Amino acid sequence: MPEPTSLHPETDVLTRGFDPQLSVGSARPAVFRSSTYVFSSPEAAERAFDLMGGRAQRTADENVDLVYSRFNHPNAQILEDQILPLEPGAAGAVAFNSGMAAIMTALLAVLQPGDSLIYTIPIYGGTQTLIQGFLQPFGITGIAVQAGDGGAIDRAISAAKNLRVILIETPANPTVIMTDIGRACRTAESVAGERPVVMIDNTFLGPAFQHPLLLGADVSLYSATKYLGGYSDIIGGVALVRDPGLLAKIRSKRSLFGNILQPDECWILNTRLPTVALRMNRQSKNAQRIAESLNDHPKVQRVYYPTLFEDAEQKRIYEEQCQHPGGLFSIDLKGGKRAAFEMLRRLKLARNAVSLGGVETLACHPRSTTHSAWSAKDLDEAGIGEGLVRISCGIEDWQDLLADFEQALEHA
Ligand SMILES: Cc1ncc(COP(=O)(O)O)c(C=O)c1O
Incomplete structure (x- = not known):
């Protein structure tokens, strides 16, 4: 887990997460295009697998060998560290090969058949199809509520059975209608039993103008294809997560699904963060x-x-x-x-x-x-x-x- 710093985001994003000595002194990170990594010893390999499988806990300052690029690679690590100051409140970031991959993986890290999910409409068409055409037939109940209608969201939260996720896209595309993030988070607190996870699709105003985690949300989701990427030349996605336990669950699903952002795209996205x-x-x-x-x-x-x-x-x-x-x-x-x-x-x-x-x-x-x-x-x-x-x-x-x-x- 990267250490928090006292620097302003504009400085932090340019100065953290990258050690030139690990890129033969290069002032910008190298691209590590390797699918697999050579272990420093068989013991180190065993330890890396134990940590990855959740059979052991990493100790403070422990250096763990990289394993295989579907799980993790240096360019993803650099990107995920450098993006952190842009989303205050995040314990960590997870980079994906599209915005849809970020949304799908975050949802599937939490939802099980029998659970329900509240989502605001209008919502990005791909997200709507994911919920209605895939998650619902899979046994997850999708409950649509009108974006901007705080009362309707409150009522849906109180009435839903086995509510596990509240997914809000704000502003909503294309009429920029806004939903009150803080209100939905406060109402989520009142749910008996485990609090539902509040996820915000922050693609349109984040990371510069809206900070959902500071308003009480758990996950801030991005199509990095848009403002983060900024030049209409890459497809990518990022989930920024407040709770380390949820972060680990999303990472582990990414390893399983194999939808990590590739090294070249991570490198490109990295160059776009400071601007x-x-x-x-x-x-x-x-x-x-x-x-x-x-x-x-x-x-x-x-x-x-x-x-x-x-x-x-x-x-x-x-x-x-x-x-x-x-x-x-x-x-x-x-x-x-x-x-x-x-x-x-x-x-x-x-x-x-x-x-x-x-x-x-x-x-x-x-x-x-x-x-x-x-x-x-x-x-x-x-x-x-x-x-x-x-x-x-x-x-x-x-x-x-x-x-x-x-x-x-x-x-x-
Ligand atoms: C608000 C929003 N969320 C998610 C997505 C999906 O992102 P991607 O195309 O990177 O998968 C889009 C794409 O247009 C979007 O506008």
């Missing part, structure tokens, strides 16, 4: 300026963005829970699907692609792409209309981006 706050700050400033400018545009019905929330409860949650509004917003066009498609076709700087969080601006039509599996009723209820366009702001000059959206809207 994640810089990028997210710039993306958030760009998004705020553009979203607020487009709010009065004659072709725009509504802009979904935290600083434009009208609902008092949503405003409260945003102000209490988040440091900045983030780089993601959606605009609902008056002309419906035709207007949305025309706008996307005419964009010159922003690109028409799904995903988000990269340094380049991306725009998509959720109803016909990311959320196309939903029923029309569910889409309408979630506010994902025919005219909705989701925009992930990059780090370009905001005035160039605004001009691009305005010229594209001329055709909408």
Whole structure:
């Protein structure tokens, strides 16, 4: 377990977790592309297996031989150590080969057939399919509650039988509706018997603007493909965990499933950590300026963005829970699907692609792409209309981006 330090996250992320002497003096970590590791002695091999199998406990300062890269490897260790200061309250991190792998493995480390799980909707489509199409047939009851409705979440928590996990995605995609993390954690405390594990998908505002573990959550989950990776060039995921016992369970499931992030991707993700706050700050400033400018545009019905929330409860949650509004917003066009498609076709700087969080601006039509599996009723209820366009702001000059959206809207 890495030692906590008194440094600020911006310093800590650059100075911890890596000893140049272990990379022949290289100022940046080497990539260790080995599937297996040579033991220092047969006794050391036996000890490593005893520790891995839970038959022995590691003593303080004990150096344990590496074994095999499906279990662990130096680049994962460096990444998992360096990412820690970005998520205050975490005892450890576990790196995965996708965001979905992080979510699935964290859930399966806790849930057994017969258990139930509460989850907020709307939620990322892959997560919804995992729950409804895989966990439910597997004997786990999924209980969907409306994101943002704290009362409904409280009632679901009180009523659920064998409740083991509460999974909240906040803000929710693509209308940025927010759920009160602290309230769900407090209600979870009142459950008789073992407290359910509260997991937050923190992909949209973390790690810069929202810190779920400080609000009482147990696990902060990421699609590292998005802001952490930041350049739309890798797929990855991370779970940051408060309790060492739960951390060990998630790690052990990762060893079994074989979904650890590979050394090259760990190395790439590592290089992105020191700039994640810089990028997210710039993306958030760009998004705020553009979203607020487009709010009065004659072709725009509504802009979904935290600083434009009208609902008092949503405003409260945003102000209490988040440091900045983030780089993601959606605009609902008056002309419906035709207007949305025309706008996307005419964009010159922003690109028409799904995903988000990269340094380049991306725009998509959720109803016909990311959320196309939903029923029309569910889409309408979630506010994902025919005219909705989701925009992930990059780090370009905001005035160039605004001009691009305005010229594209001329055709909408
Ligand atoms: C909020 C959220 N969670 C999880 C995922 C899944 O991440 P990945 O594509 O890295 O598996 C995504 C992907 O879009 C997402 O937006």
